[in-house]
Amino acid sequence: MKSKNLAYWLCQITGWGMYSAIGIAGAAASVPIARVPKVAALYGVFCVFVIFLTHLERREIKRRQWLNLPMLQAAPRLALAAILVALTASAEVLLLDKLSGDVSMWTPIAVISVVSGLTLANIVWTLLYVAITTTRRALEMRLRLREAELRALEAQVNPHFLFNSLNTIRGMIVEDPAIAQDMVTRLANILRYSLQRERTYTVPLSREMEIVADYLAIESIRFDDRLAVRFEIEPAAREAQVPSMLVQTLVENAVKHGIGTLASGGEIVIRASIQKGALALEVVNSGQLAAPKDGATQIGLTNARERLRLLYGGKASLKLENRGAQDVAAMVTIPA
Numbered sequence: 001m002k003s004k005n006l007a008y009w010l011c012q013i014t015g016w017g018m019y020s021a022i023g024i025a026g027a028a029a030s031v032p033i034a035r036v037p038k039v040a041a042l043y044g045v046f047c048v049f050v051i052f053l054t055h056l057e058r059r060e061i062k063r064r065q066w067l068n069l070p071m072l073q074a075a076p077r078l079a080l081a082a083i084l085v086a087l088t089a090s091a092e093v094l095l096l097d098k099l100s101g102d103v104s105m106w107t108p109i110a111v112i113s114v115v116s117g118l119t120l121a122n123i124v125w126t127l128l129y130v131a132i133t134t135t136r137r138a139l140e141m142r143l144r145l146r147e148a149e150l151r152a153l154e155a156q157v158n159p160h161f162l163f164n165s166l167n168t169i170r171g172m173i174v175e176d177p178a179i180a181q182d183m184v185t186r187l188a189n190i191l192r193y194s195l196q197r198e199r200t201y202t203v204p205l206s207r208e209m210e211i212v213a214d215y216l217a218i219e220s221i222r223f224d225d226r227l228a229v230r231f232e233i234e235p236a237a238r239e240a241q242v243p244s245m246l247v248q249t250l251v252e253n254a255v256k257h258g259i260g261t262l263a264s265g266g267e268i269v270i271r272a273s274i275q276k277g278a279l280a281l282e283v284v285n286s287g288q289l290a291a292p293k294d295g296a297t298q299i300g301l302t303n304a305r306e307r308l309r310l311l312y313g314g315k316a317s318l319k320l321e322n323r324g325a326q327d328v329a330a331m332v333t334i335p336a
Helices: 001-026 033-063 071-100 108-170 177-196 205-226 246-257 299-315
Strands: 200-204 227-233 242-243 266-275 278-286 317-323 327-335
Touching: 001 033, 001 108, 001 205, 001 246, 033 108, 033 205, 071 108, 071 242, 108 177, 108 205, 108 299, 177 205, 200 205, 205 242, 205 246, 205 266, 205 317, 242 266, 246 266, 246 278, 246 299, 299 317, 299 327
Parallel strands: 227 266
Antiparallel strands: 200 242, 266 278, 278 327, 317 327
């Protein structure tokens, strides 16, 4: 809010200051040099007054919510307000000249010129204000919708992961309480990470991998020796920003639909590197792609793709494909 107000006042001062400076320059070419300081002072007073008037116009536009009206209803109101402000500013110019004793120059043509010039200037001001405000509102609305969509997607991803992890822990409570306690600690780390992540929606890959390691540690206990994990993260890629919980979602998908379907288990390999100015991320797991089972929602991958779309548009991608006869690869490209 402060930045918007600062920008507004800077535009007000700059715009009407330039208008006054042009007036001073024009007057300096047609009046004696000795009168130029007085003319400059009068234009200074005019500049302050017209800024005050247009600020009142802006306040009335906001108070009466004219920009929320249909264009056919808003246009005449805005035009009338702009003309009234211009006429008031013109009267102020005449009053200042009268008080200063410079009234001989005000012929009917000069008065018409001042009134028409100020009317045109304030109509331009009003149009610019309406255009900038309308554009900013539309942008803010898109950003709010984007944030709401991201929050809704995250609300789907987190419970999905949580329920899977709790099921794993539940099976260990009676069998081995010490291991179950360690699993609860790791799950707490993951939940804390999820709750404390910044509102920018992205985190360094190195931080995301810490949570992935906790998740895989939980799943490794469940799979015993049937789950092998390998990390191939290049140093340059560790500080690249990724959507929070994205890698975890891919790894969870690899465990559930890959390793979990193989009696002998398998291996998950996580690779990351910087290629051509983008982060190339791969999660490769043993197994092969199969047709989705009846009732399967594939919510994790669907949400991952949607979050990439919302955050990066067409600059990011997520592909899933068989790699040879024994592996499946999830490949993500994100602008670095």
